[in-house]
Amino acid sequence: MSHSIVVRPATPDDLPVLQELHAALCAAERVSGYDDNADKTFASSPSGQAYLLARINGDGLALVAHDGSVPVGYLVAGVRSGPRGAVSGLESMFVTPVCRRRGIGTALLEQFLIWHRSSGLPSASLAVAPGNHVAIALYEKAGFRGTTLVMELASPARAHNSEA
Numbered sequence: 001m002s003h004s005i006v007v008r009p010a011t012p013d014d015l016p017v018l019q020e021l022h023a024a025l026c027a028a029e030r031v032s033g034y035d036d037n038a039d040k041t042f043a044s045s046p047s048g049q050a051y052l053l054a055r056i057n058g059d060g061l062a063l064v065a066h067d068g069s070v071p072v073g074y075l076v077a078g079v080r081s082g083p084r085g086a087v088s089g090l091e092s093m094f095v096t097p098v099c100r101r102r103g104i105g106t107a108l109l110e111q112f113l114i115w116h117r118s119s120g121l122p123s124a125s126l127a128v129a130p131g132n133h134v135a136i137a138l139y140e141k142a143g144f145r146g147t148t149l150v151m152e153l154a155s156p157a158r159a160h161n162s163e164a
């Protein structure tokens, strides 16, 4: 990773940056077919803002990556309950397209893993669209392995809405 890139915990002043990057992630996720992050207005909604501020303020983890003064990526994580109890959940991450393949995603993921190890929780997990081969390659490189494939049959109304 280039020396001009800095990954650090987000502060309340970074909220607008996280909101913007989260919205960009949602637009990308919609294209890759991952519905859970498809609402690009969520981060700017009152509940989205409360969610991001909670992560920034220590209920979980919020990281931002900068190239000089330019924000180029973020990662948000929290403790979530899985079938075998609490786990460290990587909730979302995004690197701006022009800054990809420079190790920023890896640096964000490394900080998440440090946070996970310090949590004492038995495992870390994340969900990713099966077609998102780039993100899957990043996660597999860090040691993640696919365990469960969740399959859905969209209702006609939902299928119609997703085309909007």
Ligand SMILES: CC(C)(COP(=O)(O)OP(=O)(O)OC[C@H]1O[C@@H](n2cnc3c(N)ncnc32)[C@H](O)[C@@H]1OP(=O)(O)O)[C@@H](O)C(=O)NCCC(=O)NCCS
Residues within 6 Å of the ligand: 025, 028, 092, 093, 094, 095, 096, 099, 100, 101, 102, 103, 104, 105, 106, 107, 127, 128, 129, 132, 133, 134, 135, 137, 138, 139, 141
């Ligand atoms: C996934 C994402 C965060 C990766 O960020 P990045 O800064 O480009 O990642 P890195 O430069 O650290 O790449 C790490 C590894 O990921 C894999 N990778 C990254 N880009 C890749 C590409 N275009 N093709 C294949 N593998 C790729 C490689 O294994 C790479 O290691 P290498 O460069 O040594 O081969 C970024 O592509 C992104 O924001 N994508 C859109 C949002 C998204 O999918 N978020 C995750 C949702 S679950």
